[in-house]
Amino acid sequence: MAEENPKKDLFNNADSDGRFNRKPSTFRSWVVPSSSLNSDSASNTNGTSPIQSFPAAKGRYVLYIHLVCPWAHRTLITHRLKGLQDVIRVIELDDMDREFGWCWNGKGKHGWTEDPIYGGTKYLRGLYDRAVQNSGERKFEGRVTVPVLWDLEEGTIVNNESGEIIRMLYSAFDEFLPEGQREVSKGGKGLLPDHLKERINSMNEWVYHEINNGVYKCGFAAAQEAYDENIYKLFDALDRVEAWLGQQGKGPYLFGEDITEADIRLFPTLIRFDVAYFTIFKCNLKMIRYEYPRIHQWLRNLYWDERGKTKGAFRETVAFDAYKYGYSQATKQKVVPAGPRPNILPL
Ligand SMILES: N[C@@H](CCC(=O)N[C@@H](CS)C(=O)NCC(=O)O)C(=O)O
Structure with a gap:
């Protein structure tokens, strides 16, 4: 049985040295506002698929996600925060097969057992194959990951790197949204305002390596040294976030009064922390709820949102x-x- 004895076991996540190394994402094209479309293609720095510009359009793109995945979670939060429900359809995968990866197994709210758009395959891998077949290859040979931003018109993957997908969602589709929801109308209060961009980029850098990916380096470590090398860095970085929130003073978010990309990128990791990373990934030097009072407050502010700022984008x-x-x-x-119970404490 495939489940018992897969030929290639996707749950073996560590390299031969026992370390988990996340591989670069393969598809790196961009959706741009239709008015600024430029037909030039540039060659990609990682030599995978060419970078192209795709025009923003309503109903043309689909976001494939799985609820467990924190990288997909940041795209889902952004999609909801921006109010893009009628512009970009979200399709949820509901299971993971050890040999073939993300799939539809009838466990989701729609009960899908195959790709709801194209049919014929129960695996996300089928879409990756379809994407490369358009450029003459037979099969996709890399890692099949969520999230995926899919183009229905060209039948291909635009991008499978969450950090880039969220940046497209901030403003590329604004022409289809009411004035008040557009990034430009928000001025300095947008998700990635100009005056904070540099500081957010530099926070993203360490948060990504030590926290977002740091939990995986601990949880997927298959050698003691690999775990030891990363566990203290992870908690040092959490201490740094705790101190950061103290210096911010008024909060309640990482950069003050308004939610920014920095919150969107940290939340998926920290909402999983006590319930999954502490227990299952052995990230267990401290728990958020007991030992990080400021992070805990920040997390619950986003989750319970008593100020109506999140439109349920985090909790839901x-x-x-x-x-x-x-x-x-x-x-x-x-x-x-x-x-632990409850999954999250009340405010
Ligand atoms: N760099 C990617 C990483 C995405 C990623 O690694 N997703 C995981 C789920 S949390 C995945 O699909 N893993 C399947 C695999 O590697 O086989 C991003 O941020 O979008």
């Missing part, structure tokens, strides 16, 4: 039970932990 995209199950599955543990 969270799936605690899926995290407990999904990370247990990804680390080949047969038993799913029950706690």
Whole structure:
């Protein structure tokens, strides 16, 4: 049975030295506002697929996600925060097969058992194959990851790098949104305002390496040295966020009064922390709820949002039970932990 004895086990996440190394994403094109479309293609720096510009359009693009994945989660939060529900359709994968990867297994709210757009395949891999077949290859040979921004018109993947997808969602589709929801109308209060861009970029850098990806370097470590090398860096970085929130003074968000990209990128990791990374990924020197009072407050402000700033974009995209199950599955543990309870404390 494939589940018992896969030819290639996708749940073996560490390299031969026991370390987890996240590979660069393969598809790196951009959707741009239709008015600024430039037909030139530049060659890609990582030598994979060429970088192209795709015109923004309503109903043309689809975002494929899985609720467990924190990288997909940031795209889902942004999609919801921006109010893009009628512009970009979201399709949820509901399971992971050890040999063939992300799939539809009838467990999602729609009960899909195959790709709801093209049919014929139950695996996201089918879409990756379709994307490369358009450029003459037979099969996609890299890692099949979520999120994916798919173009229905050209039948290809525009981009599968979450950090880039969220940046497209901030403003590329604004022409289809009411004036008040456009990034430009928000001035200095947008998701990535000019005056904060440099500081946000520099925070992204360490948060990505030490926290977003740091939890994976601990959780997928298959050698003691690999775990030891990363666990202290992770908690040093969390200490740094705790101190950061102290210096910010008024908060309640990482850069003050308004939600920015920095919050969107940190939230998916920290909402999973106590319920999955602490228990299943052995990121267990401290718990957010007991040992990081400022981070805990920041997290609950976003989740419970009593100020009406989030439009439910954070809380309604969270799936605690899926995290407990999904990370247990990804680390080949047969038993799913029950706690901690509650999944998140009230404000
Ligand atoms: N750089 C990518 C990483 C995405 C990623 O690694 N997603 C994971 C799920 S959390 C995945 O699809 N893993 C499947 C695999 O590597 O086989 C991004 O940020 O979009």
